[in-house]
Amino acid sequence: MLDNAQLTNAMQADIDALRERFPRTADLYREACGVMFFRYGLTPTTNALYQLVRKGSMSVPAEALRRFWSELRERARVDLQHADLPDQVKQSAGQLVGEIWSLARQAADESIAALRQSTAAERDAALTEKAALEKQAAELLLQLEDARTRIASAEAAVAQQREELSAGAAIERETQARLAESRTEIERLQGLIESMSAAHATEIDKITGRVVQAEQRYVDLEKRTLVDLDRERTAASKLQKQLDAERKASASRLEELQGQVQASQLQLARQSRELGGYVAKAELFSDERDRAARQAAECALRSAELGSELAAERAKVAELRGQLERKAPESASVSQASSPTRAGPRRRRPARNKPGE
Structure with a gap:
């Protein structure tokens, strides 16, 4: 069985998954009511819905919760009128739905009372914070005057x-x-x-x-x-x-x-x-x-x-x-002079006799 922290984390994950599918704030609060009541068996309240969705003003989850119970009551009434059931069963079912409606309305009234108390506390805190901010603003004005004086001296130094x-x-x-x-x-x-x-x-x-x-x-x-x-x-x-x-x-x-x-x-x-x-x-x-x-x-x-x-x-x-x-012509003349000596008449060699002569 899940404890309160795990249950809250699971519901928060389901609500975050529905944000892209239902961009309108009223539709998202309506789906959150269905998730709490039908998936986790919890009675949805205005404060619980606002803690899960955290979107819009406190009047939006209150209106969405009112419409959710109205639609649930209308659906249950139609089913009982057209269901082929004995009269005793119809009477018992009608009483059960009436008790559920009474409990849901009581829970809604309690959540509205708690919301009013928290709103009053927040208003008192806001007033207190406003007084503190006014006091802080006065102190800041004094600091501003001092800063202006310092700036003047700094400009002279500059x-x-x-x-x-x-x-x-x-x-x-x-x-x-x-x-x-x-x-x-x-x-x-x-x-x-x-x-x-x-x-x-x-x-x-x-x-x-x-x-x-x-x-x-x-x-x-x-x-x-x-x-x-x-x-x-x-x-x-x-x-x-x-x-x-x-x-x-x-x-x-x-x-x-x-x-x-x-x-x-x-x-x-x-x-x-x-x-x-x-x-x-x-x-x-x-x-x-x-x-x-x-x-x-x-x-x-x-x-x-x-x-x-x-x-x-x-x-x-x-x-x-x-x-x-210069030496080239001399060498040429020398070679020409020596050429006749070298090329003299040769001696004729005696002819050999052929055999039989």
Whole structure:
């Protein structure tokens, strides 16, 4: 047998299953009456119906309960009038239905009385809550006035902070301008280095294609040149990475400086000192950039020396080719002079006699 908690949970599950089938509140309360009375054998009351459905006002379950009992009474009356039963059975059934109706009406009256009591209690609680809310509203008004006073003082402090921030913003703009100039110079030098590297690579390819015969002789020199170029490119790449890292560090440092400017004038002075250090770092990177430019110039000088050496080798090859061309006619004349001696008259060998001659 189910206890009260299990019975309540089962009825609640059945009512929840009926919510989609009966969206109207009155229909849902009517079906809830049928579930309680016919499925679980419980007498439906207004309070119990409202606890299960929790929809609409308290007048809706009361009206639904009234209609349920009216319909049940009408159905029972029709069945008794048309049933083929003895009179004694009809009389007993009518008395039973009357008793059920009386009990149901008594239960409904009791539920209505309980509902009225609970409504009165809720009304008293609402009045008490209203008084408490009015008191709380008065306290909130006082707190609002206090908050307005604090807001006025805070606005004055904010105005002062804005003035300090404008001074810091001017310093920041100057720093941004210096950074922009440094970035422009770095980009220009980077483009120059890349163009020089591309020019060197193109020149090396041309020389290699033209001097195919002397490639084996100068392969070591070419490898050393390529190694030097790769070293310079690596140095330039490292320098670029250092500049990018310093740029990111400078950006984050500027954000930190902006926050410190808003805090106090003392932090602003410290930021100025740090900015001086950053300028020193920028000058140091400028020196590094100049050193990279000098190294690129040295690479260009090495490439020029290589071109001179290759030109000298070309001259030697041309001289050797001329010597070969001059010696070719002499060799031809010598071979022609020696050919008659080699092709002199041969001696005739005596003919052999055939057998029988």
